[in-house]
Amino acid sequence: xxxxxxxxxxxxxxxVTLYSCKQAGATAEEAIPENxxxxxxxxxxxxxxxxKDLNRKxxxxxxxxxxxxxxxxxxxxIENTTAKFGGFVTYTNxxxxxxxxxxxxxxxxxxxxxxxxxxxxxITIRVPNTQLDTILKTISKQIDFLDFRVIKADDVSLxxxxxxxxxxxxxxxxxxxxxxxxxxxxxxxxxxxAEENLNAKKEANDSKKLENLSLQDQVNFSTVTLQIYQRExxxxxxxxxxxxxxxNIGSKIIDGLRTGWYMLEEIIAFLIQLWSLxxxxxxxxxxxxxxxxx
Numbered sequence: 001x002x003x004x005x006x007x008x009x010x011x012x013x014x015x016v017t018l019y020s021c022k023q024a025g026a027t028a029e030e031a032i033p034e035n036x037x038x039x040x041x042x043x044x045x046x047x048x049x050x051x052k053d054l055n056r057k058x059x060x061x062x063x064x065x066x067x068x069x070x071x072x073x074x075x076x077x078i079e080n081t082t083a084k085f086g087g088f089v090t091y092t093n094x095x096x097x098x099x100x101x102x103x104x105x106x107x108x109x110x111x112x113x114x115x116x117x118x119x120x121x122x123i124t125i126r127v128p129n130t131q132l133d134t135i136l137k138t139i140s141k142q143i144d145f146l147d148f149r150v151i152k153a154d155d156v157s158l159x160x161x162x163x164x165x166x167x168x169x170x171x172x173x174x175x176x177x178x179x180x181x182x183x184x185x186x187x188x189x190x191x192x193x194a195e196e197n198l199n200a201k202k203e204a205n206d207s208k209k210l211e212n213l214s215l216q217d218q219v220n221f222s223t224v225t226l227q228i229y230q231r232e233x234x235x236x237x238x239x240x241x242x243x244x245x246x247x248n249i250g251s252k253i254i255d256g257l258r259t260g261w262y263m264l265e266e267i268i269a270f271l272i273q274l275w276s277l278x279x280x281x282x283x284x285x286x287x288x289x290x291x292x293x294x
Contacts, residue, residue, distance in 0.1 A: 057160055058153045059218045060132055064139075065147040065227040071119040074142040074228055078123060081138045087127030087221070094121040099232065106238065107255075113237045120229040126221040135224070142228075156215050163215075167208040 068074040072094065079089055100116040127135050136151075 055157065056155060057157045057215070057219045058129075059156055059215070060129055060151070060153045060222040062132070062136060062152075062222065062224045063148075063150040064136075064224070066143040066149075067145040067147070068142050068228050068230055069144050071121050071228055071230045075121050075123065077142055078125070078139055078226065078228075081135060082125045082127060085127060085131040085135050085138075087125055087131070087135065089123065089125050090223075091124035092121060093123075095119075110238050110240055113239055115235045115237075116232055117235070118229060118232055120227070123226040123228070125224045125226070127224060129220055129222050132222045132224070139226070144230075147227075156219065160212055160215055163208045163212045167205055167212070 075092065075094055079092075082089060096117045096119050098115060098117045100114075102114045104112040104114065106112050
Protein backbone atom coordinates (compact mmCIF):
# COMPACT_ATOMS: atom_id res chain seq x y z
CA UNK A 1 0.00 0.00 0.00
CA UNK A 2 2.83 2.39 0.89
CA UNK A 3 4.50 1.56 -2.42
CA UNK A 4 1.33 2.47 -4.34
CA UNK A 5 1.03 5.73 -2.38
CA UNK A 6 4.65 6.70 -3.17
CA UNK A 7 4.19 5.84 -6.85
CA UNK A 8 1.06 8.02 -7.04
CA UNK A 9 2.90 10.88 -5.34
CA UNK A 10 5.71 10.68 -7.91
CA UNK A 11 3.24 10.79 -10.80
CA UNK A 12 1.45 13.77 -9.29
CA UNK A 13 4.75 15.64 -8.82
CA UNK A 14 5.79 14.93 -12.45
CA UNK A 15 2.42 16.17 -13.76
CA VAL A 16 2.68 19.42 -11.77
CA THR A 17 6.21 20.01 -13.04
CA LEU A 18 5.20 19.42 -16.68
CA TYR A 19 2.27 21.83 -16.39
CA SER A 20 4.53 24.50 -14.91
CA CYS A 21 7.00 24.17 -17.83
CA LYS A 22 4.19 24.59 -20.39
CA GLN A 23 2.97 27.70 -18.60
CA ALA A 24 6.48 29.15 -18.53
CA GLY A 25 6.91 28.49 -22.26
CA ALA A 26 3.63 30.21 -23.06
CA THR A 27 4.59 33.17 -20.90
CA ALA A 28 7.99 33.44 -22.62
CA GLU A 29 6.33 33.38 -26.04
CA GLU A 30 3.94 36.12 -25.01
CA ALA A 31 6.91 38.14 -23.78
CA ILE A 32 8.43 38.30 -27.29
CA PRO A 33 7.97 41.85 -28.63
CA GLU A 34 5.38 42.26 -31.35
CA ASN A 35 7.85 43.94 -33.71
CA UNK A 36 10.14 40.90 -33.54
CA UNK A 37 7.22 38.68 -34.53
CA UNK A 38 6.40 40.99 -37.43
CA UNK A 39 10.01 41.00 -38.56
CA UNK A 40 10.11 37.21 -38.52
CA UNK A 41 6.85 37.09 -40.45
CA UNK A 42 8.13 39.65 -42.95
CA UNK A 43 11.34 37.68 -43.40
CA UNK A 44 9.35 34.54 -44.04
CA UNK A 45 7.17 36.28 -46.62
CA UNK A 46 10.24 37.82 -48.27
CA UNK A 47 11.87 34.41 -48.51
CA UNK A 48 8.73 32.97 -50.07
CA UNK A 49 8.52 35.84 -52.56
CA UNK A 50 12.20 35.46 -53.39
CA UNK A 51 11.80 31.74 -54.00
CA LYS A 52 8.76 32.47 -56.15
CA ASP A 53 10.66 35.09 -58.19
CA LEU A 54 13.24 32.45 -59.09
CA ASN A 55 10.64 30.96 -61.45
CA ARG A 56 10.06 34.23 -63.29
CA LYS A 57 11.55 34.65 -66.75
CA UNK A 58 12.93 38.05 -67.81
CA UNK A 59 14.22 39.17 -71.20
CA UNK A 60 16.86 41.79 -70.39
CA UNK A 61 18.17 44.20 -73.01
CA UNK A 62 20.47 47.22 -72.96
CA UNK A 63 20.91 50.10 -75.41
CA UNK A 64 23.92 52.39 -74.82
CA UNK A 65 25.54 55.25 -76.74
CA UNK A 66 28.79 56.83 -75.61
CA UNK A 67 31.97 58.54 -76.80
CA UNK A 68 35.36 56.84 -76.52
CA UNK A 69 38.92 58.01 -77.02
CA UNK A 70 39.67 55.53 -79.78
CA UNK A 71 36.90 53.56 -81.53
CA UNK A 72 39.02 50.67 -82.94
CA UNK A 73 40.74 50.06 -79.58
CA UNK A 74 37.44 50.20 -77.67
CA UNK A 75 35.88 47.83 -80.22
CA UNK A 76 38.59 45.24 -79.59
CA UNK A 77 38.23 45.69 -75.82
CA ILE A 78 34.44 45.18 -75.99
CA GLU A 79 34.81 42.09 -78.19
CA ASN A 80 37.38 40.58 -75.81
CA THR A 81 35.16 41.29 -72.78
CA THR A 82 32.18 39.68 -74.52
CA ALA A 83 34.12 36.51 -75.31
CA LYS A 84 35.64 36.40 -71.82
CA PHE A 85 32.23 36.15 -70.13
CA GLY A 86 30.74 33.61 -72.54
CA GLY A 87 29.01 35.97 -75.00
CA PHE A 88 29.37 36.56 -78.72
CA VAL A 89 29.15 39.41 -81.24
CA THR A 90 26.21 39.26 -83.65
CA TYR A 91 26.81 42.55 -85.51
CA THR A 92 29.56 45.15 -85.83
CA ASN A 93 29.92 47.99 -88.35
CA UNK A 94 33.15 49.95 -87.94
CA UNK A 95 33.41 52.84 -90.40
CA UNK A 96 34.85 56.32 -90.99
CA UNK A 97 32.62 59.14 -92.20
CA UNK A 98 34.52 61.94 -94.00
CA UNK A 99 33.04 65.34 -93.19
CA UNK A 100 35.52 67.58 -95.07
CA UNK A 101 38.46 67.11 -97.42
CA UNK A 102 40.65 69.89 -98.80
CA UNK A 103 43.78 70.07 -100.96
CA UNK A 104 46.40 72.81 -100.62
CA UNK A 105 49.16 73.14 -103.19
CA UNK A 106 52.55 73.41 -101.51
CA UNK A 107 54.70 73.64 -104.62
CA UNK A 108 54.88 72.33 -108.16
CA UNK A 109 55.64 68.79 -107.01
CA UNK A 110 53.45 68.21 -103.92
CA UNK A 111 50.04 68.91 -102.41
CA UNK A 112 48.85 68.92 -98.79
CA UNK A 113 45.65 66.90 -98.29
CA UNK A 114 43.64 67.67 -95.14
CA UNK A 115 40.87 65.23 -94.21
CA UNK A 116 38.36 65.61 -91.35
CA UNK A 117 36.48 62.44 -90.46
CA UNK A 118 34.44 60.76 -87.72
CA UNK A 119 34.97 57.13 -86.68
CA UNK A 120 32.00 55.21 -85.27
CA UNK A 121 30.86 51.66 -84.72
CA UNK A 122 27.49 50.02 -84.07
CA ILE A 123 27.87 46.76 -82.14
CA THR A 124 25.31 44.16 -81.10
CA ILE A 125 26.34 41.48 -78.62
CA ARG A 126 24.59 38.56 -76.90
CA VAL A 127 25.75 37.82 -73.36
CA PRO A 128 24.62 35.37 -70.65
CA ASN A 129 21.83 36.89 -68.60
CA THR A 130 23.67 36.21 -65.35
CA GLN A 131 26.76 38.09 -66.61
CA LEU A 132 24.97 41.17 -68.00
CA ASP A 133 25.67 43.48 -65.05
CA THR A 134 29.33 42.45 -64.88
CA ILE A 135 29.83 43.00 -68.62
CA LEU A 136 28.18 46.44 -68.54
CA LYS A 137 30.43 47.51 -65.66
CA THR A 138 33.48 46.33 -67.59
CA ILE A 139 32.40 48.11 -70.79
CA SER A 140 31.77 51.33 -68.83
CA LYS A 141 35.57 51.69 -68.42
CA GLN A 142 35.69 52.65 -72.12
CA ILE A 143 33.24 55.56 -71.72
CA ASP A 144 34.64 59.07 -72.22
CA PHE A 145 31.19 60.70 -72.43
CA LEU A 146 27.83 58.96 -71.95
CA ASP A 147 24.97 59.99 -74.25
CA PHE A 148 22.37 57.58 -72.87
CA ARG A 149 21.92 54.13 -71.34
CA VAL A 150 18.60 52.24 -71.43
CA ILE A 151 18.18 48.86 -69.69
CA LYS A 152 14.91 46.92 -69.92
CA ALA A 153 13.61 43.71 -68.32
CA ASP A 154 10.44 42.23 -69.83
CA ASP A 155 8.69 39.49 -67.84
CA VAL A 156 7.68 36.68 -70.22
CA SER A 157 6.82 34.06 -67.60
CA LEU A 158 3.09 34.08 -68.39
CA UNK A 159 3.71 34.06 -72.13
CA UNK A 160 5.93 30.97 -71.84
CA UNK A 161 3.34 29.30 -69.61
CA UNK A 162 0.52 30.14 -72.04
CA UNK A 163 2.51 28.68 -74.94
CA UNK A 164 3.23 25.55 -72.92
CA UNK A 165 -0.45 25.06 -72.08
CA UNK A 166 -1.44 25.63 -75.70
CA UNK A 167 1.20 23.14 -76.78
CA UNK A 168 -0.15 20.55 -74.35
CA UNK A 169 -3.70 21.04 -75.63
CA UNK A 170 -2.53 20.80 -79.21
CA UNK A 171 -0.61 17.60 -78.45
CA UNK A 172 -3.67 16.04 -76.84
CA UNK A 173 -5.89 16.95 -79.79
CA UNK A 174 -3.23 15.69 -82.19
CA UNK A 175 -3.25 12.27 -80.51
CA UNK A 176 -7.04 12.02 -80.66
CA UNK A 177 -7.13 13.00 -84.34
CA UNK A 178 -4.36 10.51 -85.12
CA UNK A 179 -6.27 7.77 -83.35
CA UNK A 180 -9.45 8.64 -85.24
CA UNK A 181 -7.60 8.51 -88.57
CA UNK A 182 -6.11 5.12 -87.76
CA UNK A 183 -9.31 3.49 -86.50
CA UNK A 184 -12.28 5.13 -88.18
CA UNK A 185 -10.96 6.62 -91.38
CA UNK A 186 -12.49 4.64 -94.24
CA UNK A 187 -13.63 7.08 -96.88
CA UNK A 188 -11.00 9.00 -98.82
CA UNK A 189 -12.62 12.40 -98.19
CA UNK A 190 -12.87 11.71 -94.50
CA UNK A 191 -9.24 10.63 -94.31
CA UNK A 192 -8.07 13.73 -96.23
CA UNK A 193 -10.00 16.09 -93.94
CA ALA A 194 -8.67 14.30 -90.87
CA GLU A 195 -5.10 14.43 -92.20
CA GLU A 196 -5.40 18.17 -92.89
CA ASN A 197 -6.75 18.70 -89.37
CA LEU A 198 -3.89 16.63 -87.98
CA ASN A 199 -1.29 18.64 -89.90
CA ALA A 200 -2.81 21.89 -88.64
CA LYS A 201 -2.57 20.62 -85.06
CA LYS A 202 1.06 19.62 -85.60
CA GLU A 203 1.91 23.02 -87.08
CA ALA A 204 0.28 24.81 -84.13
CA ASN A 205 2.17 22.56 -81.72
CA ASP A 206 5.49 23.18 -83.48
CA SER A 207 4.84 26.92 -83.63
CA LYS A 208 4.28 27.19 -79.87
CA LYS A 209 7.32 25.03 -79.21
CA LEU A 210 9.55 27.18 -81.43
CA GLU A 211 8.18 30.37 -79.87
CA ASN A 212 9.02 29.08 -76.39
CA LEU A 213 12.51 28.09 -77.52
CA SER A 214 13.02 31.60 -78.92
CA LEU A 215 11.80 33.21 -75.70
CA GLN A 216 13.98 30.94 -73.60
CA ASP A 217 16.99 31.84 -75.75
CA GLN A 218 16.28 35.55 -75.20
CA VAL A 219 15.96 34.89 -71.46
CA ASN A 220 19.26 33.00 -71.31
CA PHE A 221 21.19 35.51 -73.46
CA SER A 222 20.63 39.25 -73.12
CA THR A 223 21.01 41.53 -76.16
CA VAL A 224 23.18 44.64 -75.81
CA THR A 225 23.28 47.32 -78.54
CA LEU A 226 26.24 49.72 -78.42
CA GLN A 227 26.82 52.91 -80.40
CA ILE A 228 30.35 54.24 -79.95
CA TYR A 229 32.08 57.21 -81.55
CA GLN A 230 35.10 59.46 -81.00
CA ARG A 231 36.06 63.10 -81.43
CA GLU A 232 36.46 64.35 -85.00
CA UNK A 233 39.91 63.45 -86.32
CA UNK A 234 42.06 65.56 -88.66
CA UNK A 235 44.59 63.88 -90.91
CA UNK A 236 47.12 65.78 -93.02
CA UNK A 237 49.18 64.11 -95.71
CA UNK A 238 51.62 65.44 -98.30
CA UNK A 239 51.14 63.72 -101.63
CA UNK A 240 53.13 64.03 -104.83
CA UNK A 241 51.50 65.54 -107.87
CA UNK A 242 50.83 62.90 -110.48
CA UNK A 243 51.56 65.02 -113.58
CA UNK A 244 54.79 66.98 -113.97
CA UNK A 245 54.49 69.98 -116.29
CA UNK A 246 56.39 73.18 -116.92
CA UNK A 247 54.93 76.13 -115.02
CA ASN A 248 54.28 79.25 -117.08
CA ILE A 249 55.38 82.73 -116.07
CA GLY A 250 51.93 83.76 -114.86
CA SER A 251 51.72 80.83 -112.47
CA LYS A 252 55.21 81.58 -111.20
CA ILE A 253 54.27 85.21 -110.50
CA ILE A 254 51.13 84.14 -108.65
CA ASP A 255 53.06 81.54 -106.63
CA GLY A 256 55.72 84.17 -105.83
CA LEU A 257 53.13 86.68 -104.63
CA ARG A 258 51.42 83.98 -102.56
CA THR A 259 54.70 82.89 -101.01
CA GLY A 260 55.67 86.50 -100.26
CA TRP A 261 52.30 87.13 -98.65
CA TYR A 262 52.65 84.04 -96.48
CA MET A 263 56.09 85.24 -95.37
CA LEU A 264 54.70 88.70 -94.54
CA GLU A 265 51.93 87.09 -92.46
CA GLU A 266 54.50 85.07 -90.54
CA ILE A 267 56.65 88.16 -89.89
CA ILE A 268 53.66 90.20 -88.66
CA ALA A 269 52.54 87.36 -86.40
CA PHE A 270 56.08 87.06 -84.99
CA LEU A 271 56.28 90.80 -84.29
CA ILE A 272 52.87 90.74 -82.58
CA GLN A 273 54.13 88.03 -80.26
CA LEU A 274 56.90 90.45 -79.16
CA TRP A 275 54.46 93.17 -78.04
CA SER A 276 55.55 92.83 -74.43
CA LEU A 277 59.17 93.58 -75.34
CA UNK A 278 58.10 96.67 -77.28
CA UNK A 279 56.06 97.85 -74.31
CA UNK A 280 58.98 97.40 -71.91
CA UNK A 281 61.29 99.25 -74.32
CA UNK A 282 58.91 102.20 -74.58
CA UNK A 283 58.58 102.42 -70.80
CA UNK A 284 62.35 102.32 -70.34
CA UNK A 285 62.77 105.04 -72.97
CA UNK A 286 60.21 107.28 -71.26
CA UNK A 287 61.82 106.79 -67.84
CA UNK A 288 65.23 107.53 -69.28
CA UNK A 289 63.99 110.65 -71.00
CA UNK A 290 62.16 111.89 -67.89
CA UNK A 291 64.66 111.23 -65.09
CA UNK A 292 68.14 110.52 -66.39
CA UNK A 293 68.33 113.40 -68.87
CA UNK A 294 67.76 115.85 -66.04
